[in-house]
Each structure stands twice: as structure tokens, then as C-alpha cells.
Amino acid sequence: MNRRDLLIGGGLAALGTLVPATARAAAAAAAAAAKPDWTLGVTDILEDIAPRSLRRIHGRAPDLGGTLYRNGPARFRRGDSASGHWFDGDGLIRAWQVRGNEARLAARFVDTPKRRLEEKLGRIVQPGFGTLEQPGAIVGSSDDTNAANTHVIKAGNRLLALWEAGSATALDPASLETQGQVTFRDDLKHMPFLAHPRIEPDGRIWNIGSGGAAVYVWRLSKDGMFEAGEAVKLPMASYIHDFTATARHLVILCQPWIAGAMKLPFSKSLTWQPELGSKVLVLDKDDLSKRRVYDLPPLSFFHLGDAWEEKDGTIRFDGCFHKDVTFAVEGAPGLVEGRYVHAERPELNLVALHPDGRATLTPAGITAEFPRSAPELAGLPRSATVHVGGYTGDRPFARSVGSWDWTSGRHDSFDFGARHLVEEFVPAGPHHLIGTTLNLDARATELHLFDARRISDGPVTSWRSDVALPVSFHGSWVSA
Amino acid sequence: MKALYLATTLALATAGSGIAWAQNAAAATTPAPDASLTVTFEQIEMPEGQILLSLYDNEAAHDAGGKPVRAAMAKVEGKTVSVVFEGLAPGRYAIKAFHDVDGDGKMKTNPFGMPLEPFAFSNNAKPVGGPARWEAASFDVPVGASETRIAIQ
Structure with missing residues (x-):
């Protein structure tokens, strides 16, 4: 079965x-x-969301203008067929546009080969992270299964909808119309490009693409043009969703979830081998052959915070660590089925890589996911980590937004309560955070703006849309 | 989800090195020669280079990356090109082919080994994370002359 x-x-x-x-x-x-009401967070969106105004339901907005672009899976079922995993739904790009008190929403699906094929057939057939292929599947390359559903960034004059096992997909930032999968250089077609590029304050983009025991390191200009690329061997063939970087180094945390012989769906290729521990590969951005490896206990993770380097050479970064892969292999597939089978317990930790070769972990003592920090400090010393949290164990998804300060140990957070599914929040300018929640009572997605220094005061401004969008993954604030 | 889809597509790519093709072609002799097969490639997008193809007569060799019973090369100058295999034993066969657009005798791949030149299989069987399987790609070659057509894009 x-x-x-x-x-x-x-x-x-x-x-x-x-x-x-x-x-x-x-x-x-x-x-x-x-079905429990949280399953609204994995509902299907059948058509693009035409541009519409939002209703301001709380507060008055500061002088802030820009667009929060977000991406996440929004089509999981067709007829009697369904995706086998939360990570495999079709990517829907949402544009939440703010201008003073006014806010608008528009959303369009990324027009991928996978979506085109499945629209034509009226069935989910393409294999994915946790979805089995079905009759009618066509997989000439991993890009045929590219759901383009994980993150969206702006690079140059286009948006890039990101996945992890294949190409970025370009979209028009105004119309959200898909322009096509991006080949950065002819011989690099179909190369994996993770959903978590690290962007330096001046805009230069670093990314990796995972290929078992090796990664391909990408360097793009701030306009998103190819500058350099090189394959680098990993300490072990870890599953990689995210990596991090300081101003001078790339930091690749290798967890003991190891890729073996290829199987479909992809998650069946991975085995959890905690006895291997975790390893951290540190590469010099200027010379990728200069490498150091550190040892850590076995950690399971999806997301890391930006890294920084101190005067004595110590590298620090935060990570949201699970004790094993149960959420990925049981919890996330269960969400699509409407079953809450595993409590997420991502714990916020600070990793330190010391000059003497030791690596240490410092727990914050809170659950946290989707760590973000100020883009102007990417790769540079900082103390604050924005995150969502409040994973309570009675239902999936986060319920709070917060900022953890590693220097003071202060936790400034706001609990939306049990009736909101809380999505990632990101800095919007130097003083604000912006993000969305799905209000289960109103059955509508809301946009919230916070004062980044007074999160516990609650939103400065909230707007409500007239649609319930499924919970999304990641996004970017683009100032007007 | 990782680039491991390519582990299986890679098998297709490496099956096509120029040296291997030449050796296979030279070694190909088959008894009971009373069938001929014309393979016509159509919907070719780039009228240049060559199509390299291998013909298999059993599931084990086809699905496990074993030796083909015949191999051939056809110069591409238009939207279609045909190859004739003479002196085949009647029976079940399957074909793997790729369009060597740049004419270097090899499947062009990205750094992780994913194929970057057009490829195709008999019956126009679709790939599913690797070459089509014998079950989907095999067809009967009866006594006498027969033809099969393959779209290669």
C-alpha cells in the first residue's frame, strides 16, 4: 500500500x-x-489570486512601502490523487504590497513543467520529495519535477522562485508571470540550486546545489548573473536544504541523513545515521580548496541563520535543530492527509566553531523555526534572530513570532494564539518585521507589521485578505 | 530533494561514449538473419551532429546497462533521419538513442552528470528519473522488413 x-x-x-x-x-x-480546522493550512488553491485590496483591521501603518513576496505549496490534490508530502505541492507566489495604510494581495502559480503536465492530466503524477510517481509521469530531468515552491528572492529585475533539486524559475515582479526555468550557463542546465541562497549586504549571491557527496557552489552577481561555480566534495553525502555564510566563509552543516542509491520518492533514498554525528564544512569564499571540517553531535535540521565571524576567528550561526527526522518523514506527509502525527520540536541553538577546532552548541531554550535576520548584516556580527515559534504539540505549525537576542538572552515575542497558523516573518527596513498568518476563525490570511524592537506589543498594523491561503515557506521583503 | 535523480539518468549518458559505440558496432554479428528494422528519428530540432543509438534484444542488458546487440550512428542533416539494421533475428527489441548535437561522440552533461542533449527511447517511452524500462520500450521485430519511429527532442 x-x-x-x-x-x-x-x-x-x-x-x-x-x-x-x-x-x-x-x-x-x-x-x-x-478533518481538524488546521487543515485549512494545507488547502488547495485552484486558480491564481487576482489583485485585490486588503482590509485594515488594526492600527495605522508607518511610512513604509514595498512588497513582501512569499512562496509556498498551494495545490496538493487533483481528482482522487494527491501529493504525498507537504513539500511537493505547486508553488504559489504571493505578492503582499504595502504603501502606507493601503495593502494589496495578488498571487500566481509558478508555471512549471510539473504543473502543466498535471493540469493536462487532471492528476498528480510527478514524483517528489515524498510523492511516488504515478502512471503518466515524465522525468527527463529533475526539473520536470520542479515544484518551484520553497522561496522567492528578487535578483536584478526578476524574481527567482526557488526549489532545491533543480533550477530557479524566473518571474516578472509586477505581473508574477513565469518567464521560465533559469539556465545560468549552458553547461549548467538542470543543476540543483538550493532554496536558501546567502546574499551579502552588497547583493552578491552565494548558493549551493546538492548532489549526494558533492555540492556545486554558485556565485552570482547582485543582478543574479553567473560569476563563478565549482563542485566541492562534502565530508558525507548529507541531505542539504540550507547552508550559511559569513562575510569570508561558506558554512555547510552536514547532518547524518545520508543519501544512498537513488529511489523515488527521493526521501526513500535517505537514511538517518546518527552514529555518524554531524560535520561542518567551512570553505574560504576566495579559494574553495581551503577547507576545514568540525564535528558536532547528530542534528536534524532544515534551517540555519546567517553566520558571522569574530575577531579571534570564531564562527557563529544559529540553527533550528530537531532530534531526528521524524517530522520530515512522518509529520510533513501527514499534514497533507490531515493527520497530525508528529509534534514539531525545532529548538533554537547557537553553533560556535572555535579556532582550536572545537565546535560547540548553545541552546536558547525555545522552539523556533524560519530564522531570519537583517539583510544589511548578513555575514556580519549580530545578536538578534527573528523566528516563529510556540510549537505547542496540540496542532502543527507555529503560533508566535519573536526575536531572540544571543547577547542579552532576551526573548521578545508575540503569541497570536491557537487560532492563527503563523508563517515566516522577515525584517522590513531597519525597524519593522512583516509576515502573514492564517486566521482559522476568519478563514482568511492576514498580513501583519510589527515594530522590531517591541514585538510583544503585538502588530502595529494588521490587514485581512478575503482568501485563505495555505501556509507558505519563505519570502523576501523588497522595498519600493 | 536532491540531484540524485541524475544517478539513473547518468547511466544513459555514459552508455553513449564514442569508443563504446564503435566497439559494439564492430562486434555485432547475429545468427538467423531474416529480419530487417528501419528506425526513423523524427521531430529533430537541430539539423546538425549525429544520432547515436543502441539496439537491445533482452531485458537484462537493456535495464541494467548491459551491452546492446547492435549500435549505429546516423548523421543528422534535417528533421528526420533513418537507420537500417539488417540481418536481425526476429524477436523483441528496444532502442536507446541520443542526439549528439555537438558531434563530439559523447552525451553532453552538466557537472553532476545530467544529460543535456536530446534523448529518446523506442515506443517513445517516457523517462521516469532514468532511461525508459524494457517493459515500456520493447517492441516486436517480425520476419521480413519492419519500421519504428522515434521522436527525439
């Missing part, structure tokens, strides 16, 4: 065609009726 079977009608459909269609429909309807 595969996951797709499990998805349909809560397991009854494992009997397949032996169950009459009417009985299957009744079972599916019963399962839908019984």
Missing part, C-alpha cells in the same frame, strides 16, 4: 476498486468532515 492509497478516503481506499465508488465517496466525505 502506498501513501497515495492512504491519502484517499482515510485508508479505506487501500481496498482500491473492490470498494464501490459510492462507498469511497461517502468515506472521503466523512473523512473531510472530520
